[in-house]
Amino acid sequence: MNRAGEVFDAARADFLRWSNRLWRPLGEVLVSVARPSTGDRVLDACCGAGASALPAAHAVGPTGAVDAVDLAAALVAEGAREATEAGLSHLRFHVADVRSWPSRTAAEPYDVVQCGYGVFFLPDLDADAKALCERLRPGGRFAVSTWLSGGMERIVPVxxxxxxPERPDLAGEGPRGPSARLDTEARLHSWLDSLGLVDIQIRPVEFRIPLHPDDAWSFYLGAAMRAFVEGLPQDALDRTRARFTDGLRRAGIDMLDASSLIGVGHMPA
Structure with missing residues (x-):
């Protein structure tokens, strides 16, 4: 988790360039499916700059509360700034490891725990997700968004x-990450069921936007792929960018396919 926080801290400027085009719309979709309501308490895990925390705060209103937690301090600061400007005093951003936030014995349970494209970064996908579910009241909802198979995964190998060539340790296809376990409706449903959740619903979401080569490189530097090039000198970055642009052309990728799955399960009452 610390490594992910460092990568996304470094990616801040490029990540924010994509907020209005990608992350915020997808965050709104997650909230529309998670459906926090007036007065609810919400935990937004792996919140980034608040793509789903901010709309959740609008949904619960001033009688509710939203805790947004992430290790990427630069993104958390951006979300906190926006929350202050919007007068959302009931939305609180925290730089912390969500696995230990908050103390389960001392904290009031949440009505909703939501995580937009963040469960992949939990060190132990199953155990850590179960711990998040334990923050819920009986009948509370756990909502996650994941990438749909055949979409975002096409760009990562490129x-x-x-x-x-700049990082020999990256040679080969590399292992498929935890996201591969959650990239179909059946897999996501099975995983949520394994967490002990009930009344599970899966909603597919189609989301595609044109991808200009210049924008593609910005996306590379503002997403998890940045870990591939973090620390490289500028000349190596320039060579990587040229190969990436050519690779997208040869693969026929001129759209960013961010089609997703939103899964919601309930804690047994």
Whole structure:
């Protein structure tokens, strides 16, 4: 988790360039499916700059409360700034490891725990997600958004291959990450069921936007792929960018396919 926080801290400027086009719309979709309501208490895990925490705060209103937690301090600061400007005093941003936030014995339970594209970064996907569910009241909802198979996964191997000549440790296809366990409706449903949740619903979401080569490189540097090139000198970055642009052209990728799955399960009452 600390490594992910460092990567996204470094990615702040490029990440924020994509907020209005990608992260905020997808965050709004997560909240529309999680459906926090007036007065609810919400935990937004792996909140980034608040793409789903901010709309959740609007949904619960001043009688509710939203705790937004992430290790990427630069993104958390951006979310806190926006919350202050919007007068959302009931939305609180925290730089912390969500696995230990808050003390389960001392904290009031949440009505909703939501996590937008963040469960992949939990060191132990199953155990850590179960711990998040334990923050819920009986009948509370756990909502996650994940990438749909055949979409975002197409661009990552191109990014990896572009960086491999500069980083020999990246040679080869590399292992598929935890997201591969959650990238179909059946897999996501099975995983939520394994957490002990009931009344599970899965909603597919189609989301595609044109991808200009210049924007593609900004996305590379503002997303998890940045870990492939973090610390490289400028000349190596320039070579990686050229290979990445050429790789997208050869793969026929001129759209960013961010199609997703939103899964919601309930804690047994």
């Amino acid at each position: 990014g990896r291959a572009a960086a491999a």
